[in-house]
Amino acid sequence: MSSHDKPIAREASYGYDRQTLDYIRHAAAHGLYEIRGMGAKRALPNFDDLVFLGASLSRYPLEGYREKCSTKTVLGTRFASKPIELDIPITIAGMSFGSLSANVKEALGRAASEAGTSTTTGDGGMTEEERQSSKTLVYQCLPSRYGFNPDDVRRADAIEMVIGQGAKPGGGGMLLGQKVSARVAQMRTLPPGIDQRSACRHPDWTGPDDLAIKIQELRELTDWEKPIYVKVGATRTFNDVKLAVHAGADVVVVDGMQGGTAATQTCFIEHVGIPTLAAVRQAVDALEDLNMKGTVQLIVSGGIRSGPDVAKALAMGADAVSIGQGVLIALGCNHDSYFRNGAHHDATADYAALGTAPGYCHHCHTGKCPVGITTQDDALAQRLTPEVGARHLKNYLKTLTMELTTLARACGKQNVHHLEPEDLVALTVEAAAMARIPLAGTNWIPGASAI
Amino acid sequence: MERMSFDLAQTPLRELNAFLHREASAGRVKQVVVTHPDGAHNIAVGLDCPVEVEIVGHAGYYAGGMNKLASITVTGSAGTGVAENMMSGRVHVKGFASNGAGASMHGGLLVIDGDAGLRCGISLKGGDIVVGGSVGSFSAFMAQAGRMVICGDAGDALGDSLYEAVLYVKGRIKSLGADARIEAMTEADHATVKALLDAAGMAHDPRDFKRVASARNLYHWNADADQEY
Ligand code: SF4
Numbered sequence: 189m190s191s192h193d194k195p196i197a198r199e200a201s202y203g204y205d206r207q208t209l210d211y212i213r214h215a216a217a218h219g220l221y222e223i224r225g226m227g228a229k230r231a232l233p234n235f236d237d238l239v240f241l242g243a244s245l246s247r248y249p250l251e252g253y254r255e256k257c258s259t260k261t262v263l264g265t266r267f268a269s270k271p272i273e274l275d276i277p278i279t280i281a282g283m284s285f286g287s288l289s290a291n292v293k294e295a296l297g298r299a300a301s302e303a304g305t306s307t308t309t310g311d312g313g314m315t316e317e318e319r320q321s322s323k324t325l326v327y328q329c330l331p332s333r334y335g336f337n338p339d340d341v342r343r344a345d346a347i348e349m350v351i352g353q354g355a356k357p358g359g360g361g362m363l364l365g366q367k368v369s370a371r372v373a374q375m376r377t378l379p380p381g382i383d384q385r386s387a388c389r390h391p392d393w394t395g396p397d398d399l400a401i402k403i404q405e406l407r408e409l410t411d412w413e414k415p416i417y418v419k420v421g422a423t424r425t426f427n428d429v430k431l432a433v434h435a436g437a438d439v440v441v442v443d444g445m446q447g448g449t450a451a452t453q454t455c456f457i458e459h460v461g462i463p464t465l466a467a468v469r470q471a472v473d474a475l476e477d478l479n480m481k482g483t484v485q486l487i488v489s490g491g492i493r494s495g496p497d498v499a500k501a502l503a504m505g506a507d508a509v510s511i512g513q514g515v516l517i518a519l520g521c522n523h524d525s526y527f528r529n530g531a532h533h534d535a536t537a538d539y540a541a542l543g544t545a546p547g548y549c550h551h552c553h554t555g556k557c558p559v560g561i562t563t564q565d566d567a568l569a570q571r572l573t574p575e576v577g578a579r580h581l582k583n584y585l586k587t588l589t590m591e592l593t594t595l596a597r598a599c600g601k602q603n604v605h606h607l608e609p610e611d612l613v614a615l616t617v618e619a620a621a622m623a624r625i626p627l628a629g630t631n632w633i634p635g636a637s638a639i
Numbered sequence: 640m641e642r643m644s645f646d647l648a649q650t651p652l653r654e655l656n657a658f659l660h661r662e663a664s665a666g667r668v669k670q671v672v673v674t675h676p677d678g679a680h681n682i683a684v685g686l687d688c689p690v691e692v693e694i695v696g697h698a699g700y701y702a703g704g705m706n707k708l709a710s711i712t713v714t715g716s717a718g719t720g721v722a723e724n725m726m727s728g729r730v731h732v733k734g735f736a737s738n739g740a741g742a743s744m745h746g747g748l749l750v751i752d753g754d755a756g757l758r759c760g761i762s763l764k765g766g767d768i769v770v771g772g773s774v775g776s777f778s779a780f781m782a783q784a785g786r787m788v789i790c791g792d793a794g795d796a797l798g799d800s801l802y803e804a805v806l807y808v809k810g811r812i813k814s815l816g817a818d819a820r821i822e823a824m825t826e827a828d829h830a831t832v833k834a835l836l837d838a839a840g841m842a843h844d845p846r847d848f849k850r851v852a853s854a855r856n857l858y859h860w861n862a863d864a865d866q867e868y
Pocket residue numbers: 225226516520521522523549550551552553556557558559560561562
């Protein structure tokens with residue numbers, strides 16, 4: 189065989205696979221890190237790695253369609269004189285006006301109100317659309333304090349002090365110039381069109397002792413009426429939850445690393461934080477350690493997609509969940525078409541113009557969302573009307589709730605909050621260790637006892 | 640009931656703030672004097688009417704926080720975050736102010752007769768701050784709008800990542816932060832400084848002040864410009 193006939197070597201490198209080669213070339217060409225939207229794309233242990241042990245002889249199931257299964261959820265019972273009462277334990281996560289269009293904010297408010305749950309403002313202040321359309325609105329207090337003001341604090345139903353989010357614990361916000369429209373700029377007191385960076389630390393407090401005083405300020409300001417949530421990105425969750433409780437939180441929100449964002453460095457999204465599964469366990473441990481389970485409520489977010497995800501989070505000890513990306517997908521994110529004037533319109537060319545395709549899009553940061561969700565462009569925003577968005581989102585929330593009660597009944601529970609860790613087993617060793625749930629068919633919880 | 644007095648050694652803070660929110664907002668009182676504050680936090684937060692409040696002594700964190708319309712005087716010194724997120728009205732600290740004075744203010748006037756600590760005017764979104772003494776490091780960090788007059792010196796990284804706020808400094812600036820630069824004073828700047836000094840009751844020659852504003856180089860991502868992100 190002459191040297192010309194030698195087969196071409198096609199041995200792929202594990203360490204330098206195609207994605208890594210692309211990454212290095214991109215870095216070399218641009219000298220700037222990649223920024224994108226949505227959450228972690230890497231494979232992580234998640235709620236799919238757990239399954240329920242339905243009732244049989246040892247447990248008694250409830251009749252699926254006839255027997256009542258309560259989903260009522262009360263948040264903020266510790267100090268607030270007006271706790272939040274929700275019909276379902278599924279809430280809408282904080283997403284800013286700026287990252288989302290005003291139409292979307294209105295759709296979220298309408299659907300949440302009809303489903304009997306809450307929605308949350310996000311960085312950039314409260315819009316009239318979302319206040320008017322949301323029966324229960326949680327007002328975030330973020331490091332940037334964009335648009336933050338005492339009037340909106342008073343007309344909110346709860347206040348969420350945001351320390352961090354799962355997509356970027358330790359990082360600040362980012363809104364690229366193409367999304368800083370005149371209205372967004374005015375709400376944030378910034379020049380239109382600039383690439384806007386939000387701070388990662390609050391301007392007027394620096395640690396948990398300060399936070400306790402800050403929370404007291406918000407309580408004094410609202411005459412101790414409103415529940416105060418503290419939201420943390422999941423990292424050192426056991427300690428962070430304890431500190432949040434010590435600082436006086438009524439509700440702690442823990443956002444795992446699968447949580448989404450409108451724009452953040454990819455290195456942050458994929459390499460900082462711990463999976464939601466591990467975070468729930470640590471958060472519940474912290475509350476139990478302080479004997480605060482049931483006094484301080486726990487909301488879990490970060491990659492909650494389905495009714496089973498909700499049920500598993502509740503079984504592990506969460507009082508409620510919060511959903512961001514699932515909500516956007518219900519509104520049409522990554523769909524190949526958008527629905528307007530009674531007809532579907534193909535959007536694949538718009539995805540292609542962004543260099544992507546339906547199913548792969550994470551281009552929220554560009555402001556050119558092909559289905560009109562994460563945009564400030566008037567023409568694009570018309571692709572999602574509040575009515576259509578609200579209808580889809582309401583259906584999604586309804587489906588999740590039906591799945592949740594189906595699973596709870598199968599486990600013999602008249603109330604979804606009665607689901608418990610004993611109802612679950614793990615399918616993988618990793619999930620068993622992180623969630624501290626026994627591996628299916630065994631009593632083994634890796635790491636639970638000394639070897 | 641024109642004037643009311645609250646002794647914080649005797650009265651819970653919650654009672655004072657609730658009174659200020661309800662009775663003062665209803666116009667049933669014009670002046671409130673708070674004695675024995677003894678460094679208590681969150682005194683007179685969230686006021687929403689043109690009441691006058693005098694805190695006789697030292698206040699803790701967030702005195703006058705989120706103020707709207709009220710005129711609040713601290714005769715002693717104030718802790719962290721005095722007048723934070725003020726929307727309108729006036730807060731006057733006759734002594735010194737700790738860190739984050741006037742943080743995220745949207746409007747109104749904050750006057751500090753003495754020095755202010757770190758991060759004075761951080762995240763400023765409007766309104767005016769006049770400091771009779773010096774300010775600590777990282778003051779006016781990411782300040783978006785509004786004006787600051789500093790009659791003494793400024794610490795390190797003054798005006799780091801400034802947006803549209805403008806700073807006037809009489810004394811020495813230890814260092815400027817990223818994207819902050821010294822610009823020439825115009826007649827309009829002299830008039831602004833004079834008006835703010837007058838409003839604060841301070842006498843300095845506006846011609847002795849330097850103007851610090853944003854070079855606006857960080858407004859857009861630009862890898863080739865070797866920007867620091
Ligand atoms: S379709 Fe829109 S919302 Fe979904 S990832 Fe793409 S840009 Fe973001």
